[in-house]
Amino acid sequence: MGFVRVGIIGCGTVGTGTAKLLIQNADLIKKKTGIEFKLVKVADIDWERKREFEVPKELRTTDYKEVIDNSDVVVELVGGKTFAKKVILEALEAGKCVVTANKHLLAEEGKEIFEEAKKRNLFIGFEASVGGGIPVIKALREGLAGNKILNILGILNGTTNYILTRMFEENLDFETALKEAKEKGYAEADPSLDIDGWDAAHKIAILAMLAYGGYLDFNDVYVEGIRNVDKLDVELGKELGYTLKLLAIAKKVDSEVEVRVHPTFIHSEEALAKVSGVYNAVMIEGDFVGKTMFYGQGAGSHPTASAVVADVIDAGRFLLCSSKVLPPVNWEEGELKVRKNFYSRYYLRFDVPDKPGVLAKIANVLADYNISIASVLQKEMVCKIAGREGETIVPLVILTHKAFEEDIQNALKEIQKLPVVVDKPVLIRVEEEAY
């Protein structure tokens, strides 16, 4: 029977859930693992605040160093970048294993942390940083370890998925759906980290690094949020058999990787399209396993604590193993080369006057850029465009075959200059790899 001392730094939403789990399920965990995980210290700056679970008085401290000194496994749950990084590096320097849920920090400055852990041959767990309670990091590191990972498609942010679900199901516009999300507590007062795609981008950056075995410059990740999604496109897409999701995508293309987050159409019949509300899901395709999907609650105190504790247990097993074999993870590739000129299908919407010859003009430009058209939808529906109230302006939707992003962007610039196009064209990428 082993014995492992666990300390938590940051007793907020996730920290409180983790303390609760470690105390409440202590016997169960001991039975399952043969190891006693003892919560020995919890640090926070404010112990006056009421919490969902009362951390026993004798475990509380305001000094994070006390946690590091007294634990074998240090759990960082303060969030933010500066102080969290300091905590993690100090814990590693003190020879302690680390568990963190800090996607922001790992995505942007993970390299320094992972290198430090590797140098010292210490376990660093970050299951809770992606997909809340869903054990997707473990799946990628271990469960699918024999596979070459072909691509990853994730719905990794509950707030945006809730909003898009409501827009799709109830034909709400973005602002109304966001307001509803705030009222339900699914969106924060300042929702920009979620709405603008940054949270999902942090998570897919972490998955991409793991899947492709190298570090990523987070600035290379293409990030586009859902703030400008027009309900008209949600509706037109629905008619074409597509559901709009904020997809986080990582793909290996030759020696490069594509890592991107943007509103994406996927076939409404596919499993990912059916992930609704605040749930998260990650589809991973491997060369042998084919397509697998992992689904669950992507956030919240208890689900996230479940992931943190899974890591704590792995850290404990690691510590009790004298020869210290780390779980499979390969940073051998060094820096990953990120490809920005991605290759995708596109949904394009142009608002145009309802007269002959318009489609031909647009199609000509697309042809010039080697973009081939898969289908066209012209609706008998009038767009209201400020300043052009007298005219009959209709939406013209073009679905393309696979094309290069740069070609599409250049073609759009040119099309926009055509006098027949009355507004900025809408571009939404279409993902056929989903299922």
Added chain:
Amino acid sequence: MGFVRVGIIGCGTVGTGTAKLLIQNADLIKKKTGIEFKLVKVADIDWERKREFEVPKELRTTDYKEVIDNSDVVVELVGGKTFAKKVILEALEAGKCVVTANKHLLAEEGKEIFEEAKKRNLFIGFEASVGGGIPVIKALREGLAGNKILNILGILNGTTNYILTRMFEENLDFETALKEAKEKGYAEADPSLDIDGWDAAHKIAILAMLAYGGYLDFNDVYVEGIRNVDKLDVELGKELGYTLKLLAIAKKVDSEVEVRVHPTFIHSEEALAKVSGVYNAVMIEGDFVGKTMFYGQGAGSHPTASAVVADVIDAGRFLLCSSKVLPPVNWEEGELKVRKNFYSRYYLRFDVPDKPGVLAKIANVLADYNISIASVLQKEMVCKIAGREGETIVPLVILTHKAFEEDIQNALKEIQKLPVVVDKPVLIRVEEEAY
């Protein structure tokens, strides 16, 4: 850099896929794990047969003992019970770690094997025994290790899911859908292991043992297949908002567990209901994580090989760890007590003459057994009952609230004796825990 010798016994569908994976992705696995996994021997009785992948001649043998002698990890992929058990026990006795995909053997005689492995503190991997390539055993053992598992609902057999999907989508009858499944290669010539629920039962027995930490007498598992599913019920259920699935269920109820496989209605809007065709999915609910779902290909050479190799890698990490810490698994509970009088909602169909007073008679009997009615559907639709062609016989569907199985069975026996009920009533359990 560690070095681990791997041997395979049984080079059929899964064995061939495993050999292919280990050889084809050898460099990748070495990079990821820092361990060299070398396939050293493969045993089969027939090396004349053409295979998807040619095992190098120098690795082939017909003598399984040669595999055991030369490997650190022995992979048993012969299937069946007698010889496979002998192979596994001999490998363990020789101090070798074992990986197997043999659900049949583990479900029925797992105790002896697990005890032997435990006694010798040897790793035994069986990820491939449930859900093909889906890393669900790992999720249960490790990814969700901090949780008390509340319930598990699985679609664990692709053949039956394909048939039920076709019945639901195209309104086919069972025989037609089965014929189609055979033509597509999704059902074997003798499909009874699948169709009658045994394969799913083997898998849920394994998951139940893991989740609840004790052994199970396989004879205690309630198993009912899909052979007698009437397309009329699939259709009526659909109208009521339900999809029929062959669900494998494990639940903890007080100090007992329910472990059962039967056709089950679940809400059509739930994620499990949308798992169609040959895909598998497992929903696991834990006290902290809430509901999670794992989805993927439940069979086939390559997906199953992916799971086998994940176990081989874990075995290798275990071997290189001198203090040998086994992954969390708790057999502490000893024998699990299986509860047979389960508690569920029910869909009941009675074929009755279209006259007043019939419902009252049936409802009276149900009330006598404390079964309360949630809703009633009487269709203006005529059932064809042999011998009663002259009468107008209609299906009367009753959905109950939660009730005990024994009460339902006793009530049905009594109702069947009522002169108004012209045929054996249909009973289908309804699961509300799904999502």
